Amino acid sequence: MNLETSPPLTETLGVLETAALLRELTAGLIGLDDFDEALSALVRITRDAIAGVNWCGFTALRAGEPVGVAASDAPMSGLDDLRYGSDTPAMDAIRLREMVRAENLATEPRWPHWRAQAGELGVHGVISAPVDVDEQVIGAINLYADRPDALTTGHQLTAMLLAEQAGLLLAAVRDRQRRSAQADARDAALLGEGVIGQAIGVIMTQRGCPPEDALEVLRSAASSLSIPLREVAARLVSTVSRPRDN
Numbered sequence: 001m002n003l004e005t006s007p008p009l010t011e012t013l014g015v016l017e018t019a020a021l022l023r024e025l026t027a028g029l030i031g032l033d034d035f036d037e038a039l040s041a042l043v044r045i046t047r048d049a050i051a052g053v054n055w056c057g058f059t060a061l062r063a064g065e066p067v068g069v070a071a072s073d074a075p076m077s078g079l080d081d082l083r084y085g086s087d088t089p090a091m092d093a094i095r096l097r098e099m100v101r102a103e104n105l106a107t108e109p110r111w112p113h114w115r116a117q118a119g120e121l122g123v124h125g126v127i128s129a130p131v132d133v134d135e136q137v138i139g140a141i142n143l144y145a146d147r148p149d150a151l152t153t154g155h156q157l158t159a160m161l162l163a164e165q166a167g168l169l170l171a172a173v174r175d176r177q178r179r180s181a182q183a184d185a186r187d188a189a190l191l192g193e194g195v196i197g198q199a200i201g202v203i204m205t206q207r208g209c210p211p212e213d214a215l216e217v218l219r220s221a222a223s224s225l226s227i228p229l230r231e232v233a234a235r236l237v238s239t240v241s242r243p244r245d246n
Contacts, residue, residue, distance in 0.1 A: 018158050021049040022165045029169040033176035035060075039070035042166055046141070047072035050158060054146045055123070058131075059090040060139035067137065079118055080142055088114045090140040093128035099163075100128045101156060104148035118144075125151040129163040133170045141166055199233035202240050 028045050032038045043056040050056075057080035060068035071077035080090060088111055093100045102108045103125050105115050118126070125145035132138055141163055145151050196218070203214035218236075222229045 017049075017051070018161055021046070021158070022161065024049060025162075025165055025169060029173060032173050033180050035170070035173055035177055036068060036070070038170055038173040039068055042141070042170070043070045043072040046143070046162065050143065050155070052145060052150045052152070052155060053143045055144040057090075057142040057144070058139055059088075059094070059142065060133070060137055061094060062137050068139070076121060076123075076144065079114070079121065079123065079144070085113055087111050089126050089128040090142050093130045093140040094138055097130050099130070099156060099159060100126075101151065102126050103151055106148060122146050124148045127151050127155055127159050129159040131163045131167045131170070133167055134174055137170075137174065139170075195237055196230060196233040199236045202236055 024045050025042065028041045029038050032041065039058050039060070043058050047053060047056040055076045056072040057076060058068070058070045059080045059082060060066070061082070066082045069077060069081045071080055079088070082088065082091060089100045089102065092110070102110070105118055105124050105126065108115060123144045124147055127143040128140045129143075130138065130140050141159065143151065143155060143159055196215075199218055200211050200214040203209065203217050204211060207214070207217070209217075218229055218232055222232045225232065
């Protein structure tokens with residue numbers, strides 16, 4: 001091997017490093033059902049996992065309007081928030097549907113207002129990669145470096161793979177969030193529904209538990225007995241309403 005022509009280790013993002021990042025992202029987001037929490041985990045894991053990246057951010061849009069922003073470090077949040085202006089690398093990546101890279105912001109003519117803000121924060125290089133989440137939400141993941149020319153073609157490849165995986169994981173998070181909201185709405189309806197509401201009241205009185213726990217007791221009984229929830233509730237109400245023999 002010719003060591004003189006081998007690329008420096010700091011400029012090479014190996015397959016193993018990228019695979020480790022994607023595994024860590026999957027493990028960190030797979031159980032989440034809150035989109036904002038997932039974004040926070042995504043940018044934090046990415047910052048810590050990629051050599052040469054000092055900060056990471058995410059910009060999310062729904063129907064063209066900002067719906068979420070996350071920054072691995074709080075002082076950097078303004079760089080990803082489109083409320084402070086839309087002439088940014090993230091917005092270019094979203095609009096053009098392609099990766100945007102600026103190795104040295106000092107010589108970069110694009111995004112003059114954003115560049116000034118980035119310079120004040122010590123940012124000298126950026127890669128923004130578009131992320132397709134679902135039919136409603138799109139976004140961009142943004143990698144920042146504190147040195148000019150620190151972000152290489154290896155970082156571009158990692159950003160591309162990262163964006164693909166992030167899109168799949170965030171879509172799953174949004175799906176779980178929707179299902180959770182639907183379940184909460186169904187639970188709220190059940191809590192006030194006739195005989196089920198009465199049965200929940202009985203269980204709350206007997207056990208001293210909140211209504212959500214009482215509903216779970218009913219569901220568990222229905223599952224164990226393999227009968228509908230409403231029938232379990234009716235049996236319970238009928239039992240407690242039956243006059244006691246003297």
